[in-house]
Amino acid sequence: MxxxxxxxxxxxxxxxxxxxxxxxxxxxxxxxxxxxxxxxxxxxxxxxxxxxxxxxxxxxxxxxxxxxxxxxxxxxxxxxxxxxxxxxxxxxxxxxxxxxxxxHPHVFGTESRDKSAAQQTRDWERVKETERARRGAGGVLDDVALGLPALMRAVKLQKRAARVGFDWPDAGQVLDKIAEETRELVEARDSLPAEKVAEEFGDLLFVMANLARHLDVDPEAALRGANAKFTRRFRFIEAALADAGRRPQDSDLAEMDALWNAAKAAERKA
Structure with a gap:
Protein backbone atom coordinates (compact mmCIF):
# COMPACT_ATOMS: atom_id res chain seq x y z
CA MET A 1 0.00 0.00 0.00
CA HIS A 104 26.23 22.28 27.20
CA PRO A 105 25.29 23.22 30.77
CA HIS A 106 26.66 26.72 30.08
CA VAL A 107 23.91 27.15 27.45
CA PHE A 108 21.02 25.03 28.73
CA GLY A 109 21.85 24.92 32.43
CA THR A 110 23.13 27.14 35.20
CA GLU A 111 26.86 27.15 34.43
CA SER A 112 28.46 30.42 33.37
CA ARG A 113 29.27 31.04 29.70
CA ASP A 114 32.14 33.25 30.83
CA LYS A 115 34.97 30.84 30.04
CA SER A 116 37.38 30.21 27.19
CA ALA A 117 36.87 27.80 24.32
CA ALA A 118 39.74 25.73 25.79
CA GLN A 119 37.93 25.48 29.14
CA GLN A 120 34.71 24.52 27.37
CA THR A 121 36.62 21.78 25.54
CA ARG A 122 37.96 20.46 28.86
CA ASP A 123 34.45 20.54 30.33
CA TRP A 124 33.14 18.68 27.27
CA GLU A 125 35.75 15.97 27.73
CA ARG A 126 34.91 15.70 31.43
CA VAL A 127 31.24 15.11 30.61
CA LYS A 128 32.21 12.52 27.98
CA GLU A 129 34.40 10.74 30.55
CA THR A 130 31.38 10.53 32.87
CA GLU A 131 29.26 9.13 30.05
CA ARG A 132 31.92 6.53 29.21
CA ALA A 133 32.12 5.44 32.85
CA ARG A 134 28.34 5.09 32.97
CA ARG A 135 28.48 2.85 29.88
CA GLY A 136 31.16 0.72 31.53
CA ALA A 137 33.96 1.74 29.16
CA GLY A 138 36.70 1.32 31.72
CA GLY A 139 39.84 1.55 29.59
CA VAL A 140 41.14 4.92 28.42
CA LEU A 141 41.05 3.81 24.76
CA ASP A 142 37.99 1.58 24.96
CA ASP A 143 35.52 3.50 22.80
CA VAL A 144 37.76 5.06 20.14
CA ALA A 145 35.89 3.82 17.07
CA LEU A 146 37.62 1.10 15.07
CA GLY A 147 35.96 2.24 11.84
CA LEU A 148 37.61 5.67 11.75
CA PRO A 149 40.17 6.41 9.04
CA ALA A 150 43.49 5.19 10.42
CA LEU A 151 45.12 8.62 10.55
CA MET A 152 42.18 10.17 12.36
CA ARG A 153 42.00 7.24 14.78
CA ALA A 154 45.72 7.58 15.54
CA VAL A 155 45.20 11.19 16.62
CA LYS A 156 42.19 10.28 18.76
CA LEU A 157 44.10 7.45 20.46
CA GLN A 158 47.00 9.81 21.18
CA LYS A 159 44.72 12.54 22.52
CA ARG A 160 43.02 10.08 24.81
CA ALA A 161 46.36 8.77 26.14
CA ALA A 162 47.65 12.33 26.56
CA ARG A 163 44.78 13.16 28.89
CA VAL A 164 46.20 10.70 31.42
CA GLY A 165 49.76 11.94 30.99
CA PHE A 166 51.07 9.47 28.39
CA ASP A 167 52.55 12.00 25.98
CA TRP A 168 55.76 13.79 25.02
CA PRO A 169 55.91 17.27 26.55
CA ASP A 170 56.83 19.06 23.33
CA ALA A 171 57.14 18.66 19.56
CA GLY A 172 60.96 18.47 19.70
CA GLN A 173 60.86 15.04 21.29
CA VAL A 174 58.33 13.89 18.71
CA LEU A 175 60.72 15.01 15.96
CA ASP A 176 63.48 12.97 17.63
CA LYS A 177 61.16 9.97 17.61
CA ILE A 178 60.43 10.51 13.90
CA ALA A 179 64.17 10.40 13.19
CA GLU A 180 64.44 7.18 15.20
CA GLU A 181 61.49 5.55 13.41
CA THR A 182 62.89 6.64 10.04
CA ARG A 183 66.20 4.92 10.80
CA GLU A 184 64.33 1.76 11.83
CA LEU A 185 62.33 1.82 8.60
CA VAL A 186 65.54 2.11 6.54
CA GLU A 187 67.05 -0.82 8.45
CA ALA A 188 63.89 -2.89 7.90
CA ARG A 189 63.85 -2.09 4.19
CA ASP A 190 67.45 -3.28 3.83
CA SER A 191 67.30 -6.48 5.85
CA LEU A 192 63.83 -7.52 7.04
CA PRO A 193 60.77 -9.18 5.44
CA ALA A 194 57.93 -7.18 3.92
CA GLU A 195 55.62 -7.48 6.93
CA LYS A 196 58.28 -5.94 9.18
CA VAL A 197 58.78 -3.09 6.69
CA ALA A 198 55.01 -2.46 6.80
CA GLU A 199 55.10 -2.49 10.61
CA GLU A 200 57.92 0.06 10.75
CA PHE A 201 56.18 2.22 8.16
CA GLY A 202 53.05 2.15 10.32
CA ASP A 203 55.11 3.22 13.34
CA LEU A 204 56.45 6.18 11.38
CA LEU A 205 52.97 7.24 10.26
CA PHE A 206 51.72 6.98 13.84
CA VAL A 207 54.46 9.30 15.10
CA MET A 208 53.79 11.71 12.21
CA ALA A 209 50.18 11.87 13.39
CA ASN A 210 51.46 12.65 16.87
CA LEU A 211 53.58 15.49 15.49
CA ALA A 212 50.49 16.90 13.76
CA ARG A 213 48.69 16.87 17.10
CA HIS A 214 51.56 18.67 18.85
CA LEU A 215 51.64 21.28 16.06
CA ASP A 216 47.86 21.68 16.23
CA VAL A 217 47.56 20.52 12.61
CA ASP A 218 44.70 18.35 11.36
CA PRO A 219 46.65 15.59 9.55
CA GLU A 220 43.66 14.57 7.41
CA ALA A 221 43.20 18.16 6.22
CA ALA A 222 46.96 18.59 5.71
CA LEU A 223 47.13 15.45 3.58
CA ARG A 224 44.06 16.50 1.58
CA GLY A 225 45.86 19.77 0.91
CA ALA A 226 48.99 17.92 -0.19
CA ASN A 227 46.88 15.70 -2.46
CA ALA A 228 45.26 18.77 -4.02
CA LYS A 229 48.66 20.41 -4.53
CA PHE A 230 50.07 17.27 -6.15
CA THR A 231 47.04 17.04 -8.45
CA ARG A 232 47.30 20.71 -9.41
CA ARG A 233 51.00 20.55 -10.20
CA PHE A 234 50.76 17.26 -12.12
CA ARG A 235 47.98 18.75 -14.24
CA PHE A 236 50.36 21.63 -14.98
CA ILE A 237 52.86 19.04 -16.25
CA GLU A 238 50.19 17.37 -18.39
CA ALA A 239 49.09 20.72 -19.85
CA ALA A 240 52.65 21.80 -20.65
CA LEU A 241 53.36 18.51 -22.41
CA ALA A 242 50.02 18.65 -24.25
CA ASP A 243 50.97 22.06 -25.62
CA ALA A 244 53.92 20.29 -27.27
CA GLY A 245 51.69 17.50 -28.56
CA ARG A 246 52.99 14.97 -26.01
CA ARG A 247 51.82 12.99 -22.99
CA PRO A 248 53.54 12.19 -19.66
CA GLN A 249 54.38 8.70 -20.92
CA ASP A 250 56.27 10.35 -23.80
CA SER A 251 58.41 12.33 -21.35
CA ASP A 252 60.96 11.35 -18.70
CA LEU A 253 61.48 12.09 -15.01
CA ALA A 254 64.02 14.88 -15.58
CA GLU A 255 61.69 16.81 -17.89
CA MET A 256 58.63 16.30 -15.68
CA ASP A 257 60.60 17.32 -12.60
CA ALA A 258 61.62 20.55 -14.33
CA LEU A 259 57.97 21.21 -15.20
CA TRP A 260 57.01 20.46 -11.58
CA ASN A 261 59.45 23.14 -10.45
CA ALA A 262 57.95 25.50 -13.00
CA ALA A 263 54.52 24.82 -11.52
CA LYS A 264 55.87 25.64 -8.05
CA ALA A 265 57.38 28.87 -9.33
CA ALA A 266 54.11 29.86 -10.99
CA GLU A 267 52.23 29.27 -7.74
CA ARG A 268 54.62 31.50 -5.82
CA LYS A 269 54.02 34.33 -8.28
CA ALA A 270 50.24 33.95 -8.20
Missing part, protein backbone atom coordinates in the same frame (compact mmCIF):
# COMPACT_ATOMS: atom_id res chain seq x y z
CA UNK A 2 1.25 3.48 -0.85
CA UNK A 3 2.51 5.40 2.19
CA UNK A 4 0.53 8.66 2.43
CA UNK A 5 3.53 10.26 4.08
CA UNK A 6 5.24 10.38 0.68
CA UNK A 7 2.98 13.34 -0.09
CA UNK A 8 3.51 15.03 3.27
CA UNK A 9 4.38 18.71 3.28
CA UNK A 10 6.98 18.27 6.03
CA UNK A 11 10.27 17.29 4.31
CA UNK A 12 11.48 15.01 7.12
CA UNK A 13 8.15 13.18 7.32
CA UNK A 14 8.24 12.71 3.54
CA UNK A 15 11.81 11.42 3.51
CA UNK A 16 11.09 8.86 6.21
CA UNK A 17 7.97 7.73 4.36
CA UNK A 18 10.00 7.29 1.17
CA UNK A 19 12.47 5.09 3.04
CA UNK A 20 9.67 3.00 4.54
CA UNK A 21 8.28 2.48 1.04
CA UNK A 22 11.68 1.49 -0.35
CA UNK A 23 12.13 -1.06 2.46
CA UNK A 24 8.60 -2.47 2.28
CA UNK A 25 9.13 -6.26 1.98
CA UNK A 26 6.23 -6.67 -0.49
CA UNK A 27 6.23 -3.54 -2.64
CA UNK A 28 9.63 -1.95 -2.04
CA UNK A 29 12.83 -1.89 -4.07
CA UNK A 30 14.54 -5.31 -4.13
CA UNK A 31 18.00 -3.75 -3.69
CA UNK A 32 16.95 -1.63 -0.70
CA UNK A 33 15.17 -4.56 0.93
CA UNK A 34 18.33 -6.71 0.76
CA UNK A 35 20.60 -4.18 2.49
CA UNK A 36 21.75 -4.36 6.09
CA UNK A 37 23.86 -2.20 8.40
CA UNK A 38 27.14 -3.67 7.18
CA UNK A 39 26.34 -3.25 3.49
CA UNK A 40 25.19 0.36 3.91
CA UNK A 41 28.03 1.47 6.22
CA UNK A 42 30.57 2.03 3.37
CA UNK A 43 28.08 4.35 1.64
CA UNK A 44 27.63 6.29 4.88
CA UNK A 45 31.38 6.81 5.17
CA UNK A 46 31.63 7.79 1.50
CA UNK A 47 28.84 10.36 1.83
CA UNK A 48 30.55 11.94 4.86
CA UNK A 49 33.73 12.37 2.82
CA UNK A 50 31.75 13.89 -0.04
CA UNK A 51 30.33 16.44 2.40
CA UNK A 52 33.88 17.29 3.49
CA UNK A 53 34.95 17.57 -0.16
CA UNK A 54 32.15 20.03 -0.97
CA UNK A 55 33.14 22.14 2.05
CA UNK A 56 36.79 22.05 0.98
CA UNK A 57 35.80 23.33 -2.47
CA UNK A 58 33.29 25.82 -0.99
CA UNK A 59 30.71 24.47 -3.41
CA UNK A 60 27.56 25.40 -1.49
CA UNK A 61 24.95 23.99 -3.92
CA UNK A 62 26.90 20.73 -3.94
CA UNK A 63 27.13 20.82 -0.13
CA UNK A 64 23.34 21.05 0.08
CA UNK A 65 23.03 17.97 -2.13
CA UNK A 66 25.71 16.04 -0.25
CA UNK A 67 24.15 16.84 3.13
CA UNK A 68 20.92 15.40 1.73
CA UNK A 69 22.76 12.22 0.75
CA UNK A 70 24.25 12.00 4.25
CA UNK A 71 20.86 12.59 5.87
CA UNK A 72 19.46 9.76 3.75
CA UNK A 73 22.08 7.47 5.26
CA UNK A 74 20.88 8.30 8.78
CA UNK A 75 17.28 7.68 7.75
CA UNK A 76 18.31 4.40 6.08
CA UNK A 77 20.06 3.09 9.21
CA UNK A 78 17.16 4.23 11.38
CA UNK A 79 14.65 2.37 9.20
CA UNK A 80 16.72 -0.82 9.26
CA UNK A 81 16.97 -0.53 13.05
CA UNK A 82 13.21 -0.03 13.30
CA UNK A 83 12.59 -3.01 10.99
CA UNK A 84 14.73 -5.14 13.32
CA UNK A 85 13.03 -3.84 16.46
CA UNK A 86 16.13 -2.12 17.85
CA UNK A 87 15.14 1.56 17.86
CA UNK A 88 13.66 4.20 15.57
CA UNK A 89 14.44 7.61 14.15
CA UNK A 90 12.66 9.46 16.96
CA UNK A 91 14.84 7.71 19.54
CA UNK A 92 17.96 8.74 17.60
CA UNK A 93 16.84 12.37 17.46
CA UNK A 94 15.77 12.38 21.11
CA UNK A 95 19.05 10.82 22.19
CA UNK A 96 21.27 13.33 20.41
CA UNK A 97 19.10 16.19 21.64
CA UNK A 98 19.46 15.00 25.24
CA UNK A 99 23.21 14.61 24.77
CA UNK A 100 23.64 18.13 23.42
CA UNK A 101 21.68 19.61 26.34
CA UNK A 102 23.70 17.58 28.87
CA UNK A 103 27.02 18.55 27.29
Missing amino acids: EDAGIFAADPMTRLRAIMRALRDPETGCPWDIEQDFASIAPYTIEEAYEVADAIERQDWPELRAELGDLLLQVVYHAQMAEDAGHFGFDEIARGIGDKMVAR
Whole structure:
Protein backbone atom coordinates (compact mmCIF):
# COMPACT_ATOMS: atom_id res chain seq x y z
CA MET A 1 0.00 0.00 0.00
CA GLU A 2 1.25 3.48 -0.85
CA ASP A 3 2.51 5.40 2.19
CA ALA A 4 0.53 8.66 2.43
CA GLY A 5 3.53 10.26 4.08
CA ILE A 6 5.24 10.38 0.68
CA PHE A 7 2.98 13.34 -0.09
CA ALA A 8 3.51 15.03 3.27
CA ALA A 9 4.38 18.71 3.28
CA ASP A 10 6.98 18.27 6.03
CA PRO A 11 10.27 17.29 4.31
CA MET A 12 11.48 15.01 7.12
CA THR A 13 8.15 13.18 7.32
CA ARG A 14 8.24 12.71 3.54
CA LEU A 15 11.81 11.42 3.51
CA ARG A 16 11.09 8.86 6.21
CA ALA A 17 7.97 7.73 4.36
CA ILE A 18 10.00 7.29 1.17
CA MET A 19 12.47 5.09 3.04
CA ARG A 20 9.67 3.00 4.54
CA ALA A 21 8.28 2.48 1.04
CA LEU A 22 11.68 1.49 -0.35
CA ARG A 23 12.13 -1.06 2.46
CA ASP A 24 8.60 -2.47 2.28
CA PRO A 25 9.13 -6.26 1.98
CA GLU A 26 6.23 -6.67 -0.49
CA THR A 27 6.23 -3.54 -2.64
CA GLY A 28 9.63 -1.95 -2.04
CA CYS A 29 12.83 -1.89 -4.07
CA PRO A 30 14.54 -5.31 -4.13
CA TRP A 31 18.00 -3.75 -3.69
CA ASP A 32 16.95 -1.63 -0.70
CA ILE A 33 15.17 -4.56 0.93
CA GLU A 34 18.33 -6.71 0.76
CA GLN A 35 20.60 -4.18 2.49
CA ASP A 36 21.75 -4.36 6.09
CA PHE A 37 23.86 -2.20 8.40
CA ALA A 38 27.14 -3.67 7.18
CA SER A 39 26.34 -3.25 3.49
CA ILE A 40 25.19 0.36 3.91
CA ALA A 41 28.03 1.47 6.22
CA PRO A 42 30.57 2.03 3.37
CA TYR A 43 28.08 4.35 1.64
CA THR A 44 27.63 6.29 4.88
CA ILE A 45 31.38 6.81 5.17
CA GLU A 46 31.63 7.79 1.50
CA GLU A 47 28.84 10.36 1.83
CA ALA A 48 30.55 11.94 4.86
CA TYR A 49 33.73 12.37 2.82
CA GLU A 50 31.75 13.89 -0.04
CA VAL A 51 30.33 16.44 2.40
CA ALA A 52 33.88 17.29 3.49
CA ASP A 53 34.95 17.57 -0.16
CA ALA A 54 32.15 20.03 -0.97
CA ILE A 55 33.14 22.14 2.05
CA GLU A 56 36.79 22.05 0.98
CA ARG A 57 35.80 23.33 -2.47
CA GLN A 58 33.29 25.82 -0.99
CA ASP A 59 30.71 24.47 -3.41
CA TRP A 60 27.56 25.40 -1.49
CA PRO A 61 24.95 23.99 -3.92
CA GLU A 62 26.90 20.73 -3.94
CA LEU A 63 27.13 20.82 -0.13
CA ARG A 64 23.34 21.05 0.08
CA ALA A 65 23.03 17.97 -2.13
CA GLU A 66 25.71 16.04 -0.25
CA LEU A 67 24.15 16.84 3.13
CA GLY A 68 20.92 15.40 1.73
CA ASP A 69 22.76 12.22 0.75
CA LEU A 70 24.25 12.00 4.25
CA LEU A 71 20.86 12.59 5.87
CA LEU A 72 19.46 9.76 3.75
CA GLN A 73 22.08 7.47 5.26
CA VAL A 74 20.88 8.30 8.78
CA VAL A 75 17.28 7.68 7.75
CA TYR A 76 18.31 4.40 6.08
CA HIS A 77 20.06 3.09 9.21
CA ALA A 78 17.16 4.23 11.38
CA GLN A 79 14.65 2.37 9.20
CA MET A 80 16.72 -0.82 9.26
CA ALA A 81 16.97 -0.53 13.05
CA GLU A 82 13.21 -0.03 13.30
CA ASP A 83 12.59 -3.01 10.99
CA ALA A 84 14.73 -5.14 13.32
CA GLY A 85 13.03 -3.84 16.46
CA HIS A 86 16.13 -2.12 17.85
CA PHE A 87 15.14 1.56 17.86
CA GLY A 88 13.66 4.20 15.57
CA PHE A 89 14.44 7.61 14.15
CA ASP A 90 12.66 9.46 16.96
CA GLU A 91 14.84 7.71 19.54
CA ILE A 92 17.96 8.74 17.60
CA ALA A 93 16.84 12.37 17.46
CA ARG A 94 15.77 12.38 21.11
CA GLY A 95 19.05 10.82 22.19
CA ILE A 96 21.27 13.33 20.41
CA GLY A 97 19.10 16.19 21.64
CA ASP A 98 19.46 15.00 25.24
CA LYS A 99 23.21 14.61 24.77
CA MET A 100 23.64 18.13 23.42
CA VAL A 101 21.68 19.61 26.34
CA ALA A 102 23.70 17.58 28.87
CA ARG A 103 27.02 18.55 27.29
CA HIS A 104 26.23 22.28 27.20
CA PRO A 105 25.29 23.22 30.77
CA HIS A 106 26.66 26.72 30.08
CA VAL A 107 23.91 27.15 27.45
CA PHE A 108 21.02 25.03 28.73
CA GLY A 109 21.85 24.92 32.43
CA THR A 110 23.13 27.14 35.20
CA GLU A 111 26.86 27.15 34.43
CA SER A 112 28.46 30.42 33.37
CA ARG A 113 29.27 31.04 29.70
CA ASP A 114 32.14 33.25 30.83
CA LYS A 115 34.97 30.84 30.04
CA SER A 116 37.38 30.21 27.19
CA ALA A 117 36.87 27.80 24.32
CA ALA A 118 39.74 25.73 25.79
CA GLN A 119 37.93 25.48 29.14
CA GLN A 120 34.71 24.52 27.37
CA THR A 121 36.62 21.78 25.54
CA ARG A 122 37.96 20.46 28.86
CA ASP A 123 34.45 20.54 30.33
CA TRP A 124 33.14 18.68 27.27
CA GLU A 125 35.75 15.97 27.73
CA ARG A 126 34.91 15.70 31.43
CA VAL A 127 31.24 15.11 30.61
CA LYS A 128 32.21 12.52 27.98
CA GLU A 129 34.40 10.74 30.55
CA THR A 130 31.38 10.53 32.87
CA GLU A 131 29.26 9.13 30.05
CA ARG A 132 31.92 6.53 29.21
CA ALA A 133 32.12 5.44 32.85
CA ARG A 134 28.34 5.09 32.97
CA ARG A 135 28.48 2.85 29.88
CA GLY A 136 31.16 0.72 31.53
CA ALA A 137 33.96 1.74 29.16
CA GLY A 138 36.70 1.32 31.72
CA GLY A 139 39.84 1.55 29.59
CA VAL A 140 41.14 4.92 28.42
CA LEU A 141 41.05 3.81 24.76
CA ASP A 142 37.99 1.58 24.96
CA ASP A 143 35.52 3.50 22.80
CA VAL A 144 37.76 5.06 20.14
CA ALA A 145 35.89 3.82 17.07
CA LEU A 146 37.62 1.10 15.07
CA GLY A 147 35.96 2.24 11.84
CA LEU A 148 37.61 5.67 11.75
CA PRO A 149 40.17 6.41 9.04
CA ALA A 150 43.49 5.19 10.42
CA LEU A 151 45.12 8.62 10.55
CA MET A 152 42.18 10.17 12.36
CA ARG A 153 42.00 7.24 14.78
CA ALA A 154 45.72 7.58 15.54
CA VAL A 155 45.20 11.19 16.62
CA LYS A 156 42.19 10.28 18.76
CA LEU A 157 44.10 7.45 20.46
CA GLN A 158 47.00 9.81 21.18
CA LYS A 159 44.72 12.54 22.52
CA ARG A 160 43.02 10.08 24.81
CA ALA A 161 46.36 8.77 26.14
CA ALA A 162 47.65 12.33 26.56
CA ARG A 163 44.78 13.16 28.89
CA VAL A 164 46.20 10.70 31.42
CA GLY A 165 49.76 11.94 30.99
CA PHE A 166 51.07 9.47 28.39
CA ASP A 167 52.55 12.00 25.98
CA TRP A 168 55.76 13.79 25.02
CA PRO A 169 55.91 17.27 26.55
CA ASP A 170 56.83 19.06 23.33
CA ALA A 171 57.14 18.66 19.56
CA GLY A 172 60.96 18.47 19.70
CA GLN A 173 60.86 15.04 21.29
CA VAL A 174 58.33 13.89 18.71
CA LEU A 175 60.72 15.01 15.96
CA ASP A 176 63.48 12.97 17.63
CA LYS A 177 61.16 9.97 17.61
CA ILE A 178 60.43 10.51 13.90
CA ALA A 179 64.17 10.40 13.19
CA GLU A 180 64.44 7.18 15.20
CA GLU A 181 61.49 5.55 13.41
CA THR A 182 62.89 6.64 10.04
CA ARG A 183 66.20 4.92 10.80
CA GLU A 184 64.33 1.76 11.83
CA LEU A 185 62.33 1.82 8.60
CA VAL A 186 65.54 2.11 6.54
CA GLU A 187 67.05 -0.82 8.45
CA ALA A 188 63.89 -2.89 7.90
CA ARG A 189 63.85 -2.09 4.19
CA ASP A 190 67.45 -3.28 3.83
CA SER A 191 67.30 -6.48 5.85
CA LEU A 192 63.83 -7.52 7.04
CA PRO A 193 60.77 -9.18 5.44
CA ALA A 194 57.93 -7.18 3.92
CA GLU A 195 55.62 -7.48 6.93
CA LYS A 196 58.28 -5.94 9.18
CA VAL A 197 58.78 -3.09 6.69
CA ALA A 198 55.01 -2.46 6.80
CA GLU A 199 55.10 -2.49 10.61
CA GLU A 200 57.92 0.06 10.75
CA PHE A 201 56.18 2.22 8.16
CA GLY A 202 53.05 2.15 10.32
CA ASP A 203 55.11 3.22 13.34
CA LEU A 204 56.45 6.18 11.38
CA LEU A 205 52.97 7.24 10.26
CA PHE A 206 51.72 6.98 13.84
CA VAL A 207 54.46 9.30 15.10
CA MET A 208 53.79 11.71 12.21
CA ALA A 209 50.18 11.87 13.39
CA ASN A 210 51.46 12.65 16.87
CA LEU A 211 53.58 15.49 15.49
CA ALA A 212 50.49 16.90 13.76
CA ARG A 213 48.69 16.87 17.10
CA HIS A 214 51.56 18.67 18.85
CA LEU A 215 51.64 21.28 16.06
CA ASP A 216 47.86 21.68 16.23
CA VAL A 217 47.56 20.52 12.61
CA ASP A 218 44.70 18.35 11.36
CA PRO A 219 46.65 15.59 9.55
CA GLU A 220 43.66 14.57 7.41
CA ALA A 221 43.20 18.16 6.22
CA ALA A 222 46.96 18.59 5.71
CA LEU A 223 47.13 15.45 3.58
CA ARG A 224 44.06 16.50 1.58
CA GLY A 225 45.86 19.77 0.91
CA ALA A 226 48.99 17.92 -0.19
CA ASN A 227 46.88 15.70 -2.46
CA ALA A 228 45.26 18.77 -4.02
CA LYS A 229 48.66 20.41 -4.53
CA PHE A 230 50.07 17.27 -6.15
CA THR A 231 47.04 17.04 -8.45
CA ARG A 232 47.30 20.71 -9.41
CA ARG A 233 51.00 20.55 -10.20
CA PHE A 234 50.76 17.26 -12.12
CA ARG A 235 47.98 18.75 -14.24
CA PHE A 236 50.36 21.63 -14.98
CA ILE A 237 52.86 19.04 -16.25
CA GLU A 238 50.19 17.37 -18.39
CA ALA A 239 49.09 20.72 -19.85
CA ALA A 240 52.65 21.80 -20.65
CA LEU A 241 53.36 18.51 -22.41
CA ALA A 242 50.02 18.65 -24.25
CA ASP A 243 50.97 22.06 -25.62
CA ALA A 244 53.92 20.29 -27.27
CA GLY A 245 51.69 17.50 -28.56
CA ARG A 246 52.99 14.97 -26.01
CA ARG A 247 51.82 12.99 -22.99
CA PRO A 248 53.54 12.19 -19.66
CA GLN A 249 54.38 8.70 -20.92
CA ASP A 250 56.27 10.35 -23.80
CA SER A 251 58.41 12.33 -21.35
CA ASP A 252 60.96 11.35 -18.70
CA LEU A 253 61.48 12.09 -15.01
CA ALA A 254 64.02 14.88 -15.58
CA GLU A 255 61.69 16.81 -17.89
CA MET A 256 58.63 16.30 -15.68
CA ASP A 257 60.60 17.32 -12.60
CA ALA A 258 61.62 20.55 -14.33
CA LEU A 259 57.97 21.21 -15.20
CA TRP A 260 57.01 20.46 -11.58
CA ASN A 261 59.45 23.14 -10.45
CA ALA A 262 57.95 25.50 -13.00
CA ALA A 263 54.52 24.82 -11.52
CA LYS A 264 55.87 25.64 -8.05
CA ALA A 265 57.38 28.87 -9.33
CA ALA A 266 54.11 29.86 -10.99
CA GLU A 267 52.23 29.27 -7.74
CA ARG A 268 54.62 31.50 -5.82
CA LYS A 269 54.02 34.33 -8.28
CA ALA A 270 50.24 33.95 -8.20
